[in-house]
Amino acid sequence: EAKEHVKVKRESKTLATITFQNFFNLFEKKCGMTGTALTEEKEFREIYGMDVVEIPTNVPVQRIDHQDAVYKTKKEKLAAIVEAVEEAHAKGQPVLVGTITIEASEELSRLLTRHGIKHKVLNAKFHELEAEIVADAGIHGAVTIATNMAGRGTDIKLDEESRAAGGLKIIGTERHESRRIDNQLRGRSGRQGDPGESKFYISLEDDLMRLFGSERLIKMFNAMGVPEGQEIEHKMLTNAIESAQKKIENNNFGIRKNVLEYDRVMSEQREIIYEERLRVLNGESMRDFIYKMITDITENCVDISINDDAEVDEWNFNELNTLLLPTIPLQPVTPERVVKPKKNSLKQQLKEEAVKLYENKEAEFPNAETIREIERVILLKVIDRKWNDHIDDMEQLRQGIGLQAYGQRDPLVEYKMSGYAMFDEMTQNIKEETVRMLFRVKVEQKVEREQVAKVTGTNKDDSVAKAPAKRSSDKIYPNDPCPCGSGKKYKQCCGRKK
Numbered sequence: 001e002a003k004e005h006v007k008v009k010r011e012s013k014t015l016a017t018i019t020f021q022n023f024f025n026l027f028e029k030k031c032g033m034t035g036t037a038l039t040e041e042k043e044f045r046e047i048y049g050m051d052v053v054e055i056p057t058n059v060p061v062q063r064i065d066h067q068d069a070v071y072k073t074k075k076e077k078l079a080a081i082v083e084a085v086e087e088a089h090a091k092g093q094p095v096l097v098g099t100i101t102i103e104a105s106e107e108l109s110r111l112l113t114r115h116g117i118k119h120k121v122l123n124a125k126f127h128e129l130e131a132e133i134v135a136d137a138g139i140h141g142a143v144t145i146a147t148n149m150a151g152r153g154t155d156i157k158l159d160e161e162s163r164a165a166g167g168l169k170i171i172g173t174e175r176h177e178s179r180r181i182d183n184q185l186r187g188r189s190g191r192q193g194d195p196g197e198s199k200f201y202i203s204l205e206d207d208l209m210r211l212f213g214s215e216r217l218i219k220m221f222n223a224m225g226v227p228e229g230q231e232i233e234h235k236m237l238t239n240a241i242e243s244a245q246k247k248i249e250n251n252n253f254g255i256r257k258n259v260l261e262y263d264r265v266m267s268e269q270r271e272i273i274y275e276e277r278l279r280v281l282n283g284e285s286m287r288d289f290i291y292k293m294i295t296d297i298t299e300n301c302v303d304i305s306i307n308d309d310a311e312v313d314e315w316n317f318n319e320l321n322t323l324l325l326p327t328i329p330l331q332p333v334t335p336e337r338v339v340k341p342k343k344n345s346l347k348q349q350l351k352e353e354a355v356k357l358y359e360n361k362e363a364e365f366p367n368a369e370t371i372r373e374i375e376r377v378i379l380l381k382v383i384d385r386k387w388n389d390h391i392d393d394m395e396q397l398r399q400g401i402g403l404q405a406y407g408q409r410d411p412l413v414e415y416k417m418s419g420y421a422m423f424d425e426m427t428q429n430i431k432e433e434t435v436r437m438l439f440r441v442k443v444e445q446k447v448e449r450e451q452v453a454k455v456t457g458t459n460k461d462d463s464v465a466k467a468p469a470k471r472s473s474d475k476i477y478p479n480d481p482c483p484c485g486s487g488k489k490y491k492q493c494c495g496r497k498k
Contacts, residue, residue, distance in 0.1 A: 063190025077203035093165040119143035167195030
């Protein structure tokens with residue numbers, strides 16, 4: 001806001017928050033269909049309690065999935081890809097080259113242009129052309145470069161010449177972190193029994209290989225004297241790639257599961273608060289709930305101020321009055337007012353006095369439903385305000401809780417403990433504020449429930465000039481006929497008077 005020279009507003013406030021996983025789990029029935037769910041079977045079962053069932057294809061798959069071709073360097077790999085594209089293009093076979101990034105797709109495009117191979121690039125930059133490019137990707141002699149995100153799930157129709165040339169050839173320029181994405185790329189070829197083939201080209205300099213111990217492999221292949229440009233095929237390499245992908249998939253699953261564990265704390269609290277709000281919104285009588293609040297607050301104040309085994313002369317009446325009277329406006333508690341010198345008897349006495357005081361407040365209203373509606377209005381306002389503050393506080397706690405790991409403590413356990421303590425404090429504050437407001441309420445106008453948590457557009461700038469005012473009727477120009485019906489021009493009639 002400061003950079004754009006508009007009025008700097010306060011930080012936006014979160015009204016509600018939920019993770020996708022918990023949101024989906026709110027639905028009683030869940031189902032879905034995708035061609036690549038099998039590799040994520042564990043996650044579906046653990047988080048959503050759903051099984052993955054593999055449905056056989058309508059027509060047997062004729063696509064040939066070749067072994068990965070591995071090269072020492074990225075330069076050798078790109079040269080091999082260009083050579084493979086050239087070879088397929090020469091016999092009229094359509095080629096779809098899949099890249100991970102937009103940069104990689106543009107780099108490959110430059111290489112193909114240099115070799116004089118006509119091609120189209122699909123990288124989510126040209127949205128209006130994408131459908132057209134994908135539709136033409138199965139025509140014989142077509143060469144298409146696409147990122148993994150662009151045009152996926154699209155049916156690429158082959159013409160007869162393409163089928164005769166061996167169908168759509170898929171070339172993957174490197175393995176993705178997730179096997180699902182690789183399968184999606186492969187799945188663009190060989191649909192509905194069409195012929196096709198797929199092959200991934202990998203170099204030991206790719207991110208996936210670089211991050212998962214390929215230095216050792218490079219040294220080993222150098223020692224073996226593998227010449228430049230030579231394709232390396234080795235079972236150990238294929239296994240290394242698969243295990244690297246599985247490691248990353250497990251790591252990503254762990255991150256998502258961790259987010260879910262943190263949100264589970266908020267989810268339990270959310271259910272309690274929303275259930276309470278729903279009772280208020282449905283117009284239920286909150287009378288018993290308010291009375292329980294009053295007795296709970298009274299008991300709590302006595303427990304904080306007075307020890308179980310203390311004698312009457314040791315009781316701290318000052319502390320008791322300081323805690324209790326701002327919320328429930330009773331007569332100040334003094335030794336003279338104590339009927340029985342027992343802590344439980346004092347609790348009972350003060351609870352009875354507080355309940356009687358509230359009954360007197362109810363009697364001030366001729367209609368019992370009026371006070372019931374006031375209870376609902378106040379309770380809804382207080383719950384919404386305190387819950388919004390609590391969401392912000394929990395977000396602040398979440399951001400800093402990772403530091404607990406330095407003290408050899410589990411951040412998740414500490415987050416749960418602090419979160420529950422903060423929730424207890426919030427519910428206590430809701431009780432106190434509701435009771436305090438109810439004891440001091442006076443009706444001066446019609447009572448209606450309203451939405452407290454109003455959606456805030458924090459970027460809205462009031463300082464910007466408002467839209468120009470519009471005329472209610474058409475403008476009359478000086479030479480127009482006068483609307484009074486005199487037959488004269490406006491400037492010579494009514495317009496002159498103005």
